[in-house]
Amino acid sequence: xxxxxxxxxxxxxxxxxxxxxxxxxxxxxxxxxxxxxxxxxxxxxxxxxxxxxxxxxxxxxxxxxxxxxxxxxxxxxxxxxxxxxxxxxxxxxxxxxxxxxxxxxxxxxxxxxxxxxxxxxxxxxxxxxxxxxxxxxxxxxxxxxxxxxxxxxxxxxxxxxxxxxxxxxxxxxxxxxxxxxxxxxxxxxxxxxxxxxxxxxxxxxxxxxxxxx
Numbered sequence: 001x002x003x004x005x006x007x008x009x010x011x012x013x014x015x016x017x018x019x020x021x022x023x024x025x026x027x028x029x030x031x032x033x034x035x036x037x038x039x040x041x042x043x044x045x046x047x048x049x050x051x052x053x054x055x056x057x058x059x060x061x062x063x064x065x066x067x068x069x070x071x072x073x074x075x076x077x078x079x080x081x082x083x084x085x086x087x088x089x090x091x092x093x094x095x096x097x098x099x100x101x102x103x104x105x106x107x108x109x110x111x112x113x114x115x116x117x118x119x120x121x122x123x124x125x126x127x128x129x130x131x132x133x134x135x136x137x138x139x140x141x142x143x144x145x146x147x148x149x150x151x152x153x154x155x156x157x158x159x160x161x162x163x164x165x166x167x168x169x170x171x172x173x174x175x176x177x178x179x180x181x182x183x184x185x186x187x188x189x190x191x192x193x194x195x196x197x198x199x200x201x202x203x204x205x206x207x208x209x210x211x212x213x
Contacts, residue, residue: 003153004107004191005130008146009200011109017151017196018088018116019107020044021079022100029102030074036100038072043098044080045069047091051081053190061184061194068190083195085116092120107191144204148197152187161186166204176201 004019022040024033037054045052045065053059057071072078082088088106095104106113110127117124133140140146141159148162149155165179174182180197 002105002107002128003189004105005128006133006150006153007107008143008150009196013147013196013200013203014109015112016083016199017108017193018082018085018113019079019191019193020049020082020088020091020104021077021107021191022102022104023077024074024102026075032074033102034072034074034076036102037074037076037078038069039098039100040095040102040104041065041069041072041078041080043094044078044091046094047082047087049080049087049091050083050193050195051079051184051190053079053188055079055189058188059184059190059192061181077189079190081191081193083193085112089116089120092116092122096120096122144200144207147200148183151192151196152189153191154187154189156186156188157183157192158186166201169201169205176205 007014007017022037024030041052051059052065052068054068054072054076056073056076057063057068060068080091114124145159145162149157149159161183165174165183168174169176169179176198179201180194183197184192184194
């Protein structure tokens with residue numbers, strides 16, 4: 001079960017949100033896999049991801065990309081996030097050519113991911129979907145807030161942080177980009193998409209009748 005499956009939003013906003021990540025399997029190919037995971041990050045970083053990270057070290061908004069790559073270990077789970085399918089396809093093609101021998105996962109809309117894999121010459125092995133949120137859903141915040149927080153699969157981006165960033169943009173303390181990057185920082189793995197967050201911030205501010213220009 002991937003922690004990147006729970007992203008919420010409209011089909012339009014999810015079209016430009018792809019998470020590509022890799023990991024070794026404990027007890028199978030974990031030993032001495034750090035070099036392969038490092039190579040994965042090096043390849044992904046060539047195609048201008050909007051975020052990059054390792055759950056052990058952090059994401060590019062709190063740790064330099066070079067340090068993230070350098071500190072990769074056998075137990076790392078490494079990630080790259082793309083905001084366009086062209087970059088994702090190029091990264092998939094490069095990873096296919098490299099044939100690292102580790103599991104590579106792509107998260108996104110099923111139809112889009114299937115097409116991207118086909119264009120990259122990659123045969124999809126397994127497909128997983130999210131069953132959504134169960135339980136006392138009435139205790140959750142507005143849907144607009146959930147669209148931000150669910151971009152961190154471990155729930156490390158707090159509801160109140162999102163609300164504060166909206167307020168700070170409204171009060172002109174931060175730009176939309178600065179606010180989106182602040183949101184990305186708590187997501188240790190680096191699967192938060194700040195570019196999508198920028199677009200959603202603009203939408204929320206418009207819906208809530210807040211002018212920032």
